[in-house]
Amino acid sequence: MNADFLSRMGDASRERVRLARAREPEAALLARAQAAPPPPPLRLGGFDVIAELKLRSPAAGTLASAGFDRGNQVKAYARAGAAAVSILTEPDEFQGDLAHMREAAKLLEGTGCPVMRKDFLTDTYQVIEARAAGAGGVLVIAALLDDAELDALVACARELGLFVLLEAFTAGDLDRIGALELDSARAPVLAGVNCRNLRDLSVDFTRFAALAPRLPAHLPCVAESGIESPAAVRTVAALGYRLVLVGSALMRQRDPAAAVVELLAAGRALGGGEPSCS
Secondary structure, eight states: OOSOHHHHHHHHHHHHHHHHHHHSOHHHHHHHHHHSOOOOOOOBOSSEEEEEEOSEETTTEEOSOTTOOHHHHHHHHHHHTOSEEEEEOOSSSSOOOHHHHHHHHHHTTTTTOOEEEESOOOSHHHHHHHHHTTOSEEEEEGGGSOHHHHHHHHHHHHHTTOEEEEEESSHHHHHHHHHOOOOTTSSOEEEEEESBOTTTOOBOTTHHHHHGGGSOTTSOEEEESOOOSHHHHHHHHHTTOOEEEEOHHHHTOSOHHHHHHHHHHHHHTTTOOSOOBO
C-alpha cells in the first residue's frame, strides 16, 4: 500500500471494530464494561514513568526474547513504581492482543497501578473494549481522528472513568488537544508528544524541545518514544515534561524494575517528588 503507516493502522483498526461489533453488539459490551470492577486511578507526582509492554516494534522488530514472560515484566514495572503500565493491543505490527491487557490488569490487582490500552483507536467501541478488559486508561492519537471523533473518544473514556493520554506529533495536534473542553472532576487527561512520526516511523528527539513552548499548561505532559536513558529523561524533564512513556528501552533490559527506578530518579532529581495526586 502507498498509504503512510498511520493511515494503514487506522484503516486496519476500523476493520477490527467492524468485526468486533459483529461478534458482540455495543450494548452488550457496554454492559460488561459497566459491570467490571473499577480500575485503580492514575496517581501522579512530580515526575512519573508509564512503562510499556511492547512485544514488537515495526521499526526495531521483535523485542521479546525467547521465553519472555509478560507477567513478570508488568509486575516488575509496577513494583518499581511506574504510574501506569501501557499494553500494546495492536495485533499485526506490534503482536499485541486485548488478552494481554486483561492478563496484566488481573496480575496488577491490588498494586494500585492501572493499565493503559495503547492502540490506534478510531471508535468509542474500542474504548469500551478497553474498560471491559480492565484498563484504567487509553491512548488516543489526535492525528488519526477528526475533531468530532476526538471529542467522542475522550468523552467516552472519561464517562467510563478512564484516564486519557492524548498523543500529538505537531504543534497543530497540541493546539487541538489544548482546546478540548474537559471536566476537571473526571479522570485525568495527559498531553503527549511523540518524537516518532507514525506516518513514516522516523525519530526526531529535538521535537520535544521544539514543541515544549506549545505544551498545554493545564495538562500533565508526556514525552513519548526516544527515551533510552536517564540522561534523556533529564533533558525532557528540564523542558517541562512530567512523565515519560518508555517501551523499547525497557523491553531490552535484563532488570526492567531497576531501569524504571533509574528513570524515575533522573526525573525527580530535577524537582519532582513522590506521587501525591490523582
